[in-house]
Amino acid sequence: PELSKTSLSNPEILRYSRQLVLPEFGVKGQLNLSKASVLVIGCGGLGCPVAQYLAAAGIGRLGLLDYDVVELSNLHRQVLHGENRLGTSKSISIAKTLRKLNSTVDYVPYHMILNPKNALKIIQQYDVIADCSDNVATRYLINDACVVANKPLVSASALRWEGQLTVYNYQQGPCYRCLFPTPPPSETVTNCADGGVLGIVPGIMGSMQALEVLKIASGIASSYCGVMLMFDALDGRFRNIRIRGKKPNCVVCSNPTEFSVLQDYEAFCGSSASDKCRMLNLL
Amino acid sequence: PELSKTSLSNPEILRYSRQLVLPEFGVKGQLNLSKASVLVIGCGGLGCPVAQYLAAAGIGRLGLLDYDVVELSNLHRQVLHGENRLGTSKSISIAKTLRKLNSTVDYVPYHMILNPKNALKIIQQYDVIADCSDNVATRYLINDACVVANKPLVSASALRWEGQLTVYNYQQGPCYRCLFPTPPPSETVTNCADGGVLGIVPGIMGSMQALEVLKIASGIASSYCGVMLMFDALDGRFRNIRIRGKKPNCVVCSNPTEFSVLQDYEAFCGSSASDKCRMLNLL
Amino acid sequence: MYHPHLRYAKDVRITHVFIICFRGGAELLFDGVKQHHVTLPSQSNHWDIRQLLVWIKDNLLKDRPELFIQGHTVRPGILVLINDADWELMGELDYQLQDKDNIVFISTLHGG
């Protein structure tokens, strides 16, 4: 269904009053938010804070995609699930938790794996995409589908004590492939299960991701077009890095048609889209 | 009751496995956390993420102090409450929400206002204090009591699009009064009700606050002793600022006895410890 | 302190070019403008922060100067930063300005 809204109700004015008084945001920003749809891909350590703060702020529609179920080892960082949700779908778990916080948001859980057959069709239905996934193959798939569908992609990642964030395919900025045309050798890829992660690190990176989604969805420019945020939790330092612009020779940007979405990303990356069955790697 | 623990159970090893594998944290860090108690003063926009990630990480005891009840205008940033909690105590609401996430934490809600009579007695019972309050008078009271009780104080604040964070009274760093010996004129003080705040800004600052509490409580040094973090959400930039050390002429640091806790902080600051009845100010 | 390459047509010698920022709400006293690129007129001695405060009061402040300056210093609750360091570490009012310095006046925040 269409998200359309031309004014705020009295309960909405009360609920969002603290952000309505911000001149840079205001009623216009709130109405833009209420008409915007965001797809959160991955309902784990990053997806929880992203979904939580987008729902609180009054996003119109929130797509929540994850194939996985809640496990006890998730709960140190995946803060919207709970002990009574073990074994249940992560996407449905987030929707259940957030309905209590803000029942006016339209939650759309997808308990499925994103694959080359369904990616474009789902992504086309949303205004902004948040990459909260946990593996290389899915990150390339999301990127390619976002370039083809022409959607801004707010991407974050976290491992151990570090985090990275940038916005791809937005204004004149690069896509993920412009920056990383070739996937890393699979033996150099570490996931959270192997490498570990302090739970608050995806908490911080996901919160920054929510901020940039909110800025784009409410009509304020993102600060991370052509800029990458790097965070080290051990020394408490953030760095903003200038990165390259869109590359004319990028295989996807130079030919953004549905044929640019590959048939098999696991083969392309030499790794699985599920991070469960990976062997222990050096880094 | 004493928090004492000499080993981790099998469910604990599974639950915290992703942080146990971090060499800088490890079993030692987890055991330290499980024996540590943290008092979160203020259960609002900062207190919610602080409490959420401390509970998820396995802190031993979590004190939650707030005199206030949940209102609809809180829900855009105070993400642990919900529509069914309107009119109920914020401290109890957080404890209820977080028990579902981690039932092994000892939650101690205090539905009361912090005042010069009770502050020292409560603060003395905790290892680390998180200042998540929303007004000048309470910030001076918390500081003075922390100096007298010799507790590290992880302090954050947020307003509009900006946030600030530092750790007071820790190692050779300053206390709040070393930095700000005189309160600001009351007509220059703005609260969130008047000035507004984008909800994710306390979300980000509270997450950083949780990180520094976790580092101190698990036995890793904080990065914010003598350093202040400044964040601007509009331009997406963080800055780490070097600040002065402890001042020999600070009225509290130079004489840290219970008599250094004043009788009346509202008179000292010329303002109320409740941010509700404040007139609209310029800044 | 004579810089011939900075001579202007009207023989005004320029001694300092730097950036002043107002944050944390202090910018609201300056029409909401957060960043000012400032060129100070020349004088026989170096400019220090004490003199800069007077210059800001006379040239940038729109109204209600008492919300920014009290006595000869900034009012309580405003932190002054010189190149990302607390001015207390740099000599406070006596700090002598250098070209390209970054001076920040930031109101402390109390909200949560």
Add this chain to the structure above:
Amino acid sequence: MYHPHLRYAKDVRITHVFIICFRGGAELLFDGVKQHHVTLPSQSNHWDIRQLLVWIKDNLLKDRPELFIQGHTVRPGILVLINDADWELMGELDYQLQDKDNIVFISTLHGG
């Protein structure tokens, strides 16, 4: 490129003193050391990044060089930063090192 004030007793002229950082897990190839203060031996031309990679491989890399260098460049998935900018903006392998440069090799993270 002769710097008499940097002459050492053994007449080794030093041309570059700078910092190399490894982050995002790349430090695990270097005994977990994240920051290296490096002084390169002098040579007749400027050092460029191409030569630096060879020097790192020969002097800092502990083992499994193929996890850091492939062919004549860094392996896919490592981003090279020169003074907080993507090396692509700075000339990549041809960038000529300057004193006090800050060179970062950072593995991209994929976890969530």
